[in-house]
Amino acid sequence: MRLRSLLFVPGDSERKFAKAQASGADALILDLEDSVAPSQKAAARAHVASLLENREPRGWSFFVRINALDTGLTLDDLAAVVKPGLDGVLVPKANGAEDITRFGHYLEAFETRAAMPVGSVRIAVVATETAKAMFALHTYAPAHPRLAALTWGGEDLAAALGATENREAGGWTFPYQVARTQCLFAAAAAEVMPIDTIHADFLDTEGLELDCRRSRRDGFLGRMAIHPDQVATINRCYSPSEAEIAHARRIVEAFAANPGAGTLGIDGKMVDIPHLKAAQKTLASI
Template identity: 65%
Template sequence: MRLRSLLFVPGDSDKKFARAATTGADVLILDLEDAVAPALKDEARAKVAGWLDRAGEVPAALFVRVNPLESGLTEADLRAVVRPGLAGILVPKANGAHDIATIAAMIDPLETACGMAVGTVRIAVVSTETPQAMFALGSYTPPHPRLVGLTWGAEDLAAAIGATDNKEPDGSWTEPYRIARALCLFAAASAGVAPIDTLYADFRDAEGLERDCRRARRDGFTGRIAIHPDQVETINRCFTPSAEEIAHARRIADAFAANPAAGTLGIDGKMYDIPHLKAAHKTLASAGESA
């Protein structure tokens, strides 16, 4: 499952779902949480269930962002949406891996009841939205069998700790959120799941989004949340290796495959070792190629 671009879609808007389905996003996150007013939750559940029944018509994996465990609404969300067509769940405001185990246990019987193999529905986690979560990022290793990705969030965390702002005057994150971003990246790498960068709020700033995506990929993130259809093309382009990068990675992989006992090799006049080989394998995997 490719987790390069993940576009949020309000769970109560047929019009926005129809547009989102044409963007080329790898994943559509059908949102039952913040995008839906409390009085409209039941209506949105029914609407999202209908979209999932049409999953075969959509060239994207369909995830659902459920309401957090603390809301008391998670189980009702899952009863409505666990059905064929659902690829995964995005869990907000998770406090650690124990929350994922709790939600997975809710999903198990629902999959069985609708004829899905247990484990079909995968789980991605917004891993930094509460103060407790910041001390539990190591709990995702070893990963739950359903876990496929970790992302991070700043707005709910800012509200939880009482921050008056989370950005510097130049638009960069303040220190607490730089720490949250880095720890999410490390936690995902430790668990062996996809590290997914958070959203870029100013959807009109295409240049700023591109700069930020390139920084994110440089640092090790393999995908990004989108909040507007216009952001998807930039995210896809920035997180897709170029032809030159793929060719270079292939040369490294092929050279080590031809010399399996080597720990270091000279390629194109430069020395490469096992960390470079691992990086090459990741580049090829992100391009959909095997090493």
């Protein structure tokens, strides 16, 4: 499952869904949570369920962000959307791996009811939206079999902390830098995809590009988006360049030709086993 770009789409908007399908995003996240007013939850749930009935081939993965466990809406959401065509759920406001185990049991029951292969619906987690969650990031390793990705969010965490701001000139304030970094570490420990959070100013294309390049430099493999116009930039920034692919191939081929070597000279620089692992990851992302 390729997840460079994951575009949020309000679950109650047919117009926005139609536009999102043409965006080129690797995944669409049909949202039943924050972008849907309480009075529209049932209508959004029914709309998303109807979209899953369309069995035409698609070039993107179908995710649904369901409502958090403490809302009383979770089981209704899952009952409506766990059906053939659903690729994954995005779990908001998770407090640790215990929540994912619980979701795994729910999904197994609903998959069985829908005559789907058990385990076919993957899970991505917004892992930093509560203060409690920040002390449980280590629990995601070893990963639940369904866990595909960890991502983070600053807005709900800011509300939980009572912050007046979570950004300043140059980026996130310190508490949210910690959340971002800890999410990256947790994903690496669990050996799942680290996905960076949204860039809220969808008109700021220059800032988005800069942030994406920094993010990929640090180790994130993809990013969530809130507007179709952000997708092309995200896809480009989280895809290896031709030069990076060629360099990775040279490293992999050199070690394959010298199986007993721990260090080799390539392109005028010394490379070792960590460089080989990085090259293998680059080639795996193509």
